[in-house]
Amino acid sequence: xxxxxxxxxxxxxxxxxxxxxxxxxxxxxxxxxxxxxxxxxxxxxxxxxxxxxxxxxxxxxxxxxxxxxxxxxxxxxxxxxxxxxxxxxxxxxxxxxxxxxxxxxxxxxxxxxxxxxxxxxxxxxxxxxxxxxxxxxxxxxxxxxxxxxxxxxxxxxxxxxxxxxxxxxxxxxxxxxxxxxxxxxxxxxxxxxxxxxxxxxxxxxxxxxxxxxxxxxxxxxxxxxxxxxxxxxxxxxxxxxxxxxxxxxxxxxxxxxxxxxxxxxxxxxxxxxxxxxxxxxxxxxxxxxxxxxxxxxxxxxxxxxxxxxxxxxxxxxxxxxxxxxxxxxxxxxxxxxxxxxxxxxxxxxxxxxxxxxxxxxxxxxxxxxxxxxxxxxxxxxxxxxxxxxxxxxxxxxxxxxxxxxxxxxxxxxxxxxxxxxxxxxxxxxxxxxxxxxxxxxxxxxxxxxxxxxxxxxxxxxxxxxxxxxxxxxxx
Ligand code: NAD
Numbered sequence: 001x002x003x004x005x006x007x008x009x010x011x012x013x014x015x016x017x018x019x020x021x022x023x024x025x026x027x028x029x030x031x032x033x034x035x036x037x038x039x040x041x042x043x044x045x046x047x048x049x050x051x052x053x054x055x056x057x058x059x060x061x062x063x064x065x066x067x068x069x070x071x072x073x074x075x076x077x078x079x080x081x082x083x084x085x086x087x088x089x090x091x092x093x094x095x096x097x098x099x100x101x102x103x104x105x106x107x108x109x110x111x112x113x114x115x116x117x118x119x120x121x122x123x124x125x126x127x128x129x130x131x132x133x134x135x136x137x138x139x140x141x142x143x144x145x146x147x148x149x150x151x152x153x154x155x156x157x158x159x160x161x162x163x164x165x166x167x168x169x170x171x172x173x174x175x176x177x178x179x180x181x182x183x184x185x186x187x188x189x190x191x192x193x194x195x196x197x198x199x200x201x202x203x204x205x206x207x208x209x210x211x212x213x214x215x216x217x218x219x220x221x222x223x224x225x226x227x228x229x230x231x232x233x234x235x236x237x238x239x240x241x242x243x244x245x246x247x248x249x250x251x252x253x254x255x256x257x258x259x260x261x262x263x264x265x266x267x268x269x270x271x272x273x274x275x276x277x278x279x280x281x282x283x284x285x286x287x288x289x290x291x292x293x294x295x296x297x298x299x300x301x302x303x304x305x306x307x308x309x310x311x312x313x314x315x316x317x318x319x320x321x322x323x324x325x326x327x328x329x330x331x332x333x334x335x336x337x338x339x340x341x342x343x344x345x346x347x348x349x350x351x352x353x354x355x356x357x358x359x360x361x362x363x364x365x366x367x368x369x370x371x372x373x374x375x376x377x378x379x380x381x382x383x384x385x386x387x388x389x390x391x392x393x394x395x396x397x398x399x400x401x402x403x404x405x406x407x408x409x410x411x412x413x414x415x416x417x418x419x420x421x422x423x424x425x426x427x428x429x430x431x432x433x434x435x436x437x438x439x440x441x442x443x444x445x446x447x448x449x450x451x452x453x454x455x456x457x458x459x460x461x462x463x464x465x466x467x468x469x470x471x472x473x474x475x
Contacts, residue, residue, distance in 0.1 A: 001083070002090055005036045005180055007043060007204065008187035010050035011197025014043070022177050022204070027093040027324040028314045028359040036180050038205035044172075044213050047201040051143045051170040052219045054198030059140050059168045063118045066166055070114035072193035074107040080185065081107075084154065087181030089315035092153055093323035093359070094278050096315055103182075105440065106158040112442035113462065117166030120463055133474050138467040140168035141245060142221035145214040147207070147235070148183070149227045150176035150326055151281045156226045156249075157183055159446075159457040161190075161200060167466035169222070172201045174210050178326055207231075215239055224465060225249070226283075229380075229406075229451045236454070247455035247465035249283070251380045252408025252448060255401035256286045257423055259394075260294035262413035263435075265302055271386070271411070272306030274437055276322040276364050280384035281330070283452075284409035284431070284439065287381055289388045290397045296390045300349065300368055303388065307364045308350045314359075324360040325383060331360045334383035337376040341367050341387065344374035351384070378404055394419060398426040407450035409439060430456070 005024065007014040016037035024033045039047070077084065085099035092099070122137040144164045148157035153176055164171040175183030187202045203210060215223055215238045223239040224247035225232050232250040239246045258267050271286050280287075291299045313320035325331050331354060342348050351365030362383055370377055370387040377387060391397040401410065409431040412423050424432050430448040431439050439446060445459030455465045 001086055002033045003083075003087055003181050003184055005034050006184055007037055007039055008184070008191070008200070008202040009043060009047045010201065011191065013184075013187070013191075019043075020205075024091050024178070024180060026090050026359070027326055028357075028361070030358055033090055036177060036204050039203035039210065041213065044203060044210060047172045047203055048143065048214065048217050048219050050198035051172055051201055054196060055140075055143055055170040058170055058196065058199050061168060063120065066117050066168065067114040069190070069193050069195050070110050070117070070162060070166060073189045073195075074110040074114065076189040076192055077103055077107040077110065077186070080189065084182055084185045087185060088153055088179065089323075091181050092150060092179040093326065094315050095320045095323055096318070098278065099315070102152055102155045106154045109155075109158050109442040109458070110162045112458070113162035113166040116460065116462060120167065120467065127473070129475070131475050135472045137470050137472065139470055141466055141468050142169060143219050144169050144171045144222040144224065144466065145211075145220050146171060146173045146223075147211060147225045147227065148173060148175055150179035151278055151283075153179040154182035154186060158186060159462070160224050160226075160247075161186065163457065163462050163466050165190075165195070165199060167463045169466050170199045172203060172214060174203050174205070174207065174214070177204050177207070180204055211235055212238065215244065216242060220244065222247070222466065224455075232453065245465060247457070248453040249447060249457060250408075250451060250453045251382070251406060252283045252285075252452050253288060253378075253380045253404050253406040254284055254286050254409045254411065255427070256289040256411040257397050257401065257413070258289065258291040258295065258299055259412075259414035259416065259419055260292040261415045261419075262295065263415070264295045264299050267413040268299055268302035269306045270437065272303055272310065275307065275386045276310045276384050279322050279325050279362070281326060281382050285382075286411050287386060288377060288401070289386055290391045290400060291388060292397075293390050293392050300366075300388055303386070304349045304366050307366055307386070310364050312355060312361055312363065322364065322384065324357075325362055326360065328360060330383060331362055334362055334381060334385060337379060337381050337383075338365060338367065338385055341370050341374040341376045344371050346370035346374060346376075346387065372400065372403075380406065394422060398423065402426075402428045405451040406448070408448035408452035409433065411437065
């Protein structure tokens with residue numbers, strides 16, 4: 001069932017041959033699933049050359065034609081949902097139902113880009129001289145490179161790929177080496193939908209080598225990356241040296257503010273589901289939970305109960321609600337943060353340890369009363385761990401919520417319109433969810449501020465990073 005892993009260059013699926021390979025393993029069992037070919041320097045140069053050749057045509061393609069290819073791709077992804085989802089569960093570990101949802105949500109993203117790419121408008125600016133016509137047009141930026149992560153192997157990549165293709169750009173994507181099957185399936189869907197050779201290319205290999213060679217290529221005009229803040233800063237710095245545009249979707253450390261007047265039970269059960277989704281390996285995962293004093297004890301009790309009830313296991317088991325972490329490094333990182341938090345005085349209420357399984361399982365964890373100086377209050381846990389802290393006043397909660405360099409998502413629970421407005425205005429973040437979580441839809445812009453990134457994916461903003469502006473004035 002697990003697909004053969006290939007590169008995809010200039011319309012060809014390229015098997016390993018005598019290239020170096022990387023093993024791909026099931027994080028739940030450590031079983032070897034396949035061998036991933038690593039792109040050679042020649043492969044990277046061939047991908048860049050193919051993307052450059054293809055851009056000469058694709059930049060002038062009709063938005064209607066681009067829309068048609070994107071629509072067909074969405075249809076193919078939907079018709080192949082079972083096979084693609086199965087691959088994601090095997091190499092990423094998430095429950096099969098979540099993998100299916102990821103594929104269907106990805107198809108929706110492609111469709112959104114199919115619709116929006118027909119509406120990439122310019123404008124006419126009234127001129128001072130009646131004989132003059134002034135127009136502003138938006139053109140595709142050129143050949144783009146994208147680096148996508150393993151946590152939503154299809155969902156993260158598809159936004160970059162659809163936006164580039166819809167804007168009339170061409171693209172080389174380095175997919176995640178840990179979880180590559182969905183990327184190969186995505187290339188197959190675009191290929192079968194009739195995308196011309198070279199418009200979209202896929203490579204894998206040593207991330208640092210690939211990113212340097214691609215970003216330094218004079219052909220490449222734009223760099224987009226989803227991943228950690230340190231790597232994002234490194235890639236943005238390299239892009240800056242060569243004056244290339246960037247779109248960065250980086251880490252988060254989402255604050256949650258639960259007020260005395262909130263529906264505490266509803267908040268606790270929603271947050272437990274969100275915290276354990278994808279084993280907490282989600283950039284918008286709620287991770288710093290600030291609860292007002294009047295409902296603190298009740299919230300903590302409900303939250304611990306809900307988190308403790310989450311079924312952990314292999315993603316192919318229908319009873320599983322949470323799978324393993326992606327790799328040993330993540331497991332170590334999460335364990336160190338938990339140990340540090342408890343040493344600093346946090347009360348471990350549930351979880352806190354590696355589970356007695358062959359794979360990379362870590363138990364869903366809640367730590368209460370975590371002091372502000374504990375590492376976990378400043379560093380993104382990127383695992384199934386929530387820290388809960390009491391607050392008294394709104395201003396105090398806002399100050400602590402904003403005290404980290406991250407600024408991605410946030411969650412607020414209150415029945416007061418006044419409090420909701422005050423907090424919405426005061427949070428230094430790219431996304432605010434009030435009394436629910438509703439930010440993953442393609443029609444909404446997804447992105448962060450501060451260290452969490454530059455630019456948005458989705459919404460009507462989705463093409464901004466892939467277009468340049470040209471002004472024309474004519475007499
Ligand atoms: P990591 O920093 O080693 O890698 C993160 C991602 O960046 C991986 O996909 C990796 O392949 C890629 N990468 C690393 N070095 C690169 C380079 N020089 N050039 C191009 N790509 C490179 O961390 P990790 O342990 O794999 O993942 C955990 C961290 O990654 C978390 O702390 C989280 O912040 C971040 N992350 C964020 C998202 C997100 O949705 N924003 C997704 C996945 C991972």
